[in-house]
Amino acid sequence: MKIALAQQNYHIGNFESNTQKIINAIHTAKEQGADLVVFSEMCVCGYPARDFLEFSDFIDKCYESIDLIKEHADTIGVLIGSPARNPVKEGKDLFNAAFLLYEQEIKAEVHKTLLPTYDVFDEYRYFEPAYEWNVIAFKGKKLAVTICEDIWNIDDNPLYRICPMDQLIAHNPDLMINLSASPFDYIHEAERISVIKGNVLKYRLPMIYCNATGSQTEIVFDGASVVFDKAGRLCKTLPAFEEAVVTVVVNDDGTVEGHETLYVEPLEHILPDPLLLQPGFNVEGIFKALVAGIRDYFSKMNFSKAILGSSGGIDSAVTLALACEALGKENVRAVLMPSPYSTGHSVNDAVQLSKNLQNPYDIIKIDSIYESFLSSLKPVFGDLPFSVAEENIQSRTRGNLLMAIANKFGYILLNTSNKSELATGYGTLYGDMAGGIGVLGDCYKLQVYELARYINRYEELIPVNIINKAPSAELRPGQKDADSLPEYHLLDGILYQYIERRQGPAEIKARGFDAALVDRILKMVNANEYKRNQFCPIIRISPKAFGVGRRVPIVGKYLS
Numbered sequence: 001m002k003i004a005l006a007q008q009n010y011h012i013g014n015f016e017s018n019t020q021k022i023i024n025a026i027h028t029a030k031e032q033g034a035d036l037v038v039f040s041e042m043c044v045c046g047y048p049a050r051d052f053l054e055f056s057d058f059i060d061k062c063y064e065s066i067d068l069i070k071e072h073a074d075t076i077g078v079l080i081g082s083p084a085r086n087p088v089k090e091g092k093d094l095f096n097a098a099f100l101l102y103e104q105e106i107k108a109e110v111h112k113t114l115l116p117t118y119d120v121f122d123e124y125r126y127f128e129p130a131y132e133w134n135v136i137a138f139k140g141k142k143l144a145v146t147i148c149e150d151i152w153n154i155d156d157n158p159l160y161r162i163c164p165m166d167q168l169i170a171h172n173p174d175l176m177i178n179l180s181a182s183p184f185d186y187i188h189e190a191e192r193i194s195v196i197k198g199n200v201l202k203y204r205l206p207m208i209y210c211n212a213t214g215s216q217t218e219i220v221f222d223g224a225s226v227v228f229d230k231a232g233r234l235c236k237t238l239p240a241f242e243e244a245v246v247t248v249v250v251n252d253d254g255t256v257e258g259h260e261t262l263y264v265e266p267l268e269h270i271l272p273d274p275l276l277l278q279p280g281f282n283v284e285g286i287f288k289a290l291v292a293g294i295r296d297y298f299s300k301m302n303f304s305k306a307i308l309g310s311s312g313g314i315d316s317a318v319t320l321a322l323a324c325e326a327l328g329k330e331n332v333r334a335v336l337m338p339s340p341y342s343t344g345h346s347v348n349d350a351v352q353l354s355k356n357l358q359n360p361y362d363i364i365k366i367d368s369i370y371e372s373f374l375s376s377l378k379p380v381f382g383d384l385p386f387s388v389a390e391e392n393i394q395s396r397t398r399g400n401l402l403m404a405i406a407n408k409f410g411y412i413l414l415n416t417s418n419k420s421e422l423a424t425g426y427g428t429l430y431g432d433m434a435g436g437i438g439v440l441g442d443c444y445k446l447q448v449y450e451l452a453r454y455i456n457r458y459e460e461l462i463p464v465n466i467i468n469k470a471p472s473a474e475l476r477p478g479q480k481d482a483d484s485l486p487e488y489h490l491l492d493g494i495l496y497q498y499i500e501r502r503q504g505p506a507e508i509k510a511r512g513f514d515a516a517l518v519d520r521i522l523k524m525v526n527a528n529e530y531k532r533n534q535f536c537p538i539i540r541i542s543p544k545a546f547g548v549g550r551r552v553p554i555v556g557k558y559l560s
Contacts, residue, residue, distance in 0.1 A: 004029035009214025012046030073101035144173035215296035230254030293539035312346030395431030425528030441538035
């Protein structure tokens with residue numbers, strides 16, 4: 001059987017665009033001689049649609065799109081993902097479903113069993129789990145169709161009592177097909193591939209796995225769809241972060257024609273702490289995910305131009321380079337806003353950066369604005385010593401200027417704060433924490449440096465002085481980040497254990513970190529949840545990002 005994988009970038013709720021993409025891919029698959037074309041999970045409406053699913057007319061539009069698509073499913077089978085109404089007046093109103101369209105009819109409907117309710121997922125809020133499991137008969141073959149679920153190890157999860165493939169294997173299927181919307185993070189791709197292989201070897205069936213690509217605000221889908229033969233050989237991988245329609249031939253004996261076997265890293269070899277002590281770990285994937293996140297946020301919101309504050313520091317430099325890659329250098333405006341405490345080399349570095357990237361930039365000194373604030377506040381501040389209040393006036397002045405230019409010319413402000421800063425509260429509300437989308441908010445400081453080196457892999461786009469100099473907010477004379485924060489190699493290591501790995505203070509200390517330092521850092525994290533709660537959406541590249549995937553109380557007292 002010839003099977004096409006249609007790996008596409010969908011727009012949540014844009015039914016006209018999504019439907020046309022699907023129809024175009026059907027015709028491409030026909031041209032490639034495919035018998036069946038497989039799309040990703042929830043392709044009709046886009047994923048995750050969240051509370052849009054609670055609107056009856058939204059579900060009506062899903063069914064209207066299916067009716068349009070099935071007119072093109074004449075001589076070819078079409079497997080698509082969409083919400084489906086639950087006809088039984090028990091449980092949730094909807095299923096997360098896959099529909100097989102053929103001969104311009106709906107031939108079969110399959111429902112998702114394992115509904116994730118962790119991290120960015122909240123499917124049980126909307127969907128009823130499947131309660132029956134059947135293979136789909138198509139062109140003399142029996143297809144075991146699952147939706148995202150069977151690519152994960154569920155054996156040790158007591159919440160998941162029923163594995164759909166364990167039910168389907170009793171019907172002697174010839175082939176497994178998985179419609180997926182599996183997000184990117186910097187260890188997920190290797191883990192995903194190894195788990196898919198484990199399932200292939202368990203059931204001794206070939207696997208067609210079609211994943212979505214593209215970004216939906218915080219969540220980035222990498223695509224990287226795969227085909228395995230029944231022996232567990234990875235035979236085909238579609239490109240990451242790109243749309244593609246690729247047809248493969250799956251033979252009756254479970255082999256895949258014309259393949260070049262690709263190596264799969266064993267799951268037990270994937271390190272649990274892969275990032276911070278391994279320079280360059282999957283930095284290419286992180287780079288591509290951030291570029292995709294910026295590009296899709298702008299295109300899907302009908303924005304075209306970005307603005308950001310360029311300080312001569314590493315965070316704004318990497319953000320600027322990523323934005324130029326995503327949007328085009330002519331569409332990204334950098335604004336340099338030196339204060340009385342800005343060093344000459346920082347201004348020069350920022351100017352050189354924009355010259356290297358060839359993006360437009362402005363220099364607006366904030367000295368007089370800053371002095372005006374101090375003069376106005378003199379009757380209130382009196383003779384109190386210089387403090388964080390005066391520092392934050394500078395940051396908020398910059399935020400006001402950036403937003404004024406953005407409003408005047410229709411720009412969207414890119415936030416440049418990194419995860420290390422957001423975790424510890426090292427940022428100013430309504431100042432450097434302002435923005436429409438957080439580009440580096442899920443990247444620790446050490447990762448930002450790795451991204452800078454990756455960006456410079458062919459030529460020096462980011463001036464080397466920006467990479468080599470000690471980081472500083474330059475809000476007071478001689479200020480360095482190390483005055484307020486631990487050294488980043490220690491800070492990021494502890495933050496990673498606490499945030500990504502959900503290790504408590506005792507567990508982190510047992511790994512050899514200084515006890516007083518652990519207590520200090522974790523108190524900073526917990527005390528600043530109120531700041532992060534007011535922050536803009538963050539492009540997710542880690543297994544645990546701030547935002548919708550991490551929900552902790554603002555006023556909780558886990559650590560004192």
